[in-house]
Amino acid sequence: MTNNAMNQEPKERIGVHVCHCGSNIAGMVDVEEVARWAGEQLKDRGVVIARDYKFMCSSLGQELIEKDIQEEGLTRVVVAACSPHLHENTFRTACSRAGLNPYLCELVSIREQVSWVHTDRAAATEKSKAVVSGGVERVLYSEPLEPLHVPIHPATLVVGGGIAGIQAALEIADAGFPVILVEREPSIGGHMSQFDKTFPTLDCAACILTPKMVSVGGHPNIQMFTWSEVEKVDGYVGNFTVTIRKKARFVNEELCTGCAICQEKCPKKVIDEVYEAGLGYRKAIYTPFPQAVPKYPVIDKPNCTYFQKGTCKACQKFCPTGAIDFEQQDEWITVQVGNIVLATGYDLFDPRKVTQYGYGRLANVFTSLEFERLTNAAGPTNGNIVLRDGVTVPKTVGIIHCVGSRDRNFNNYCSVICCMQSLKFAHLVHERTGATVYNFYIDMRTAYKEYDEFYQRVLEEGTLFVRGKVAEVTDAARLPGEEGKLIVQVEDTLAGKQRRIPVDMVVLSAAMVPRKDAKEVAHKFGISCNANGWFIEKHPKLDPVATMTEGIFIAGCVQGPKDIPSSVAQGAAAAARVLGRIQQGEIALEPVRASVDQDKCSGCRICNNLCPFNAIIFHEDRMVTEINAALCQGCGTCVAACPAGAISGTVFSNEQIFAQIEGLMRVNFFTEPQSAVA
């Protein structure tokens, strides 16, 4: 277990380059001392040059490394600077320019792991020496590696036909590349198609969305599968094989003209829980709304009289083109794509969970989505804001913010859109009913362009704002004037008192939550969710639409709550990333990979279910496991799990890790008396 290498003559010529990072590192670490120490004390390990520099990542710093490689004949480079996440690529590229294989460069972090987390300069300096020593030992076992080049299939799969998916699909298709768009519902359009107005400009959602939907529907480069779901994803970046289940519509798309006679004639009315949020009806054969794309309806089998009772067939009788096909079966379609954009959106938080607000129990408590349908001119009330009875116009309306958001009982996060949405609702109530409107908010969040101006406008319109978390919505009247009303019990934190405000209607601005099957979808595509269930981007600031899995991109609310402009921007951003990939024609994959020694693998199958990227294949015939190098992202999960030690990971071999530990222990920084930290 000990490294015999410790006793051998150094074989490599190592350069140690210590970065000040301005005062980021130098403020807490004596970088000159670290470089001096490495040059003297690690000479026997092969260090031939050790220097410090103000900004190693600057072009001058990089040139310094390149010059050392060429003039000193360095065969290994250790850079002590920031986290590899930040500048590993920078320094590897510098080495590459100087003719050294980039994987023979080791970046050790003395910023994130030392200067930023310590307060004792002497101890931090000693720790930096240890970290550098560990890096030197480790790099001795590094091997030159070549990236894997894989070709990129020019087609792209976009999953989800909401505004983010539509934008991504159009951008890619307009650039001349094929797109396959899969949507679970009968029509594309997503949540946006359910809205009436969009904040802050109050454009009509349909007016700006439907042209885009039509473009998608008629685009020569877009193949659309609605009423369909992705069943299976195999392969890897550039070469995904995707199996799509096209659910039976019972309508022949070749023959259907979208005349909607079938919908008119169908005798079965069904409450529309999806598009109309339970407020309106549709038929058993339906398109969710008249502008649906595609125009073909679907038959809702569990609600269809023919399927349930064997008689009816009204749709078939009246269809002028004979497009109704009760025998139609689900189809499985396999497509090849190079990249995938996931834009599967969000679900609305179920406000029944906040029992004290009475949704589901008190008739005139509405969800935000129900209210959107009430205000929509094409909705169940033709845009009239009325109570649950369908006729009474409310005289007072209370809008409650943060229902299920910013609440440790449900979701800690802010759902981003609710403040602006609630302001929009307040405006619409004013405009259409003249009712008194209360907004119950915790904090008003109106960041972004022209949002706060909209808030000012709604303030001027006379909406009343009560700052405080609503305790309860009740119909139990206690005071005169409360009878027959909903009473909102709230602590007005600005007035510093409890208030009971009687209203006719309550609207709950419910949180955005991840799709209920988000975790399964993430697993299917080999990406990760955070604790809430939002998909995780590669970098929260600098790489917001890529994921840790090469070739899988995310856009819109699947990544976290956001408004329409941000969703569109992400859709376009994902498209730009995909187009960049396609234009390159091939992609170089990091050669950091796990591999299985087939002689050592006994086929115990412990690793088989662990790979987050589905890269592990088990060969039943030979009883051995193999790793698909193109799928593997080098995460190391299987390497750690393999009980036989048959799986090893490049760049993280046992030899490298043990050598690094030995190197670390060369500096006994625990016993520095002046710097002992309890």
Next chain:
Amino acid sequence: MTTQSPSTNGKPKFAMYWAASCGGCEIAVLNIGEKILDVDANFEVAFWPVAMDAKYKDVEAMPDGSILLTLFNGGIRNSENEEIAKLLRRKSQILVAFGSCASEGCIPGLANLSSSNQILDTVYSTVSTDNPQGIRPQHKYAMPEGEIQIPKFYPVLRTLDQVVPVDYYMPGCPPESHQIAAVIDLVIKVLHGEAQLPPKGAVIGAGGSTVCDDCPRKRNVKLIKKFVRIQDLEHIDPELCLLEQGIPCNGPATRSGCGALCPQASAQCIGCYGPADGVVDYGARLVAAFASVIDSNDPEEIEHILDGIPDPTGQFYRFNLAGSLLRAARPAWEG
């Protein structure tokens, strides 16, 4: 084999020694049956205390390197063990760490969880011991005739290669007799110039993969909902992987060579053949492997599942504690 050892009757010399061990390894050697006659035909037994009388001073008197083959079993627990290990290393051309104790510490190595005092308390001061005067062994004792000594008890048990360089390792508790016979055959062939010795440091008398490789049980993707002790199961599926039935079988990390005897008899592998090639720390490997296939994301449920392994050290380090990366627990290091 380049050097023939000087010997009175021309035959090369053979030695076998036991240090801290149970004696099972010796039995296993005798258990090779008539093959033992081949040993006699080809070797002169120079030193084998369990089989024949011998004195250390006789060994000391032999020229260095005069014993061709020494099978050393047992761990290094006291000063006598260490002294003889060093002596035999000097006198032997080929020193084999024979059996689990010499290779990796085995059951005696589990004493590395306790301090020397705790061990002596257990041996000399528990209710089962008739020791009214509370007598404890002492390294030195003054007698009227002069001071006498017994071997010094060390704080931890060490494996043979933690004390002297070892040429080969032969795992097993004890090594299977057919494997011993095969190794003896090999050495005899080498003597006759018919075969080559494996490279120094190799594991001999065992396979290169794991017990699973020899186990005929059917294996699937593993999802473990609970760990159970074998005696608590009413029915054991005779064909399905034991681990998949929740029986904590160490087969996946254990070197092959035994022929998967235990799993075939519906008993879990306890790991006596030691770590497979490529396994640096046997227990850590198994902990990681078992943890990886626990089928739950709920911390409380995971705790509950882990309660099914009441003695993790016994489960994962039964044979390997002294040879593991940590070697011993803190009380042992502190004496």
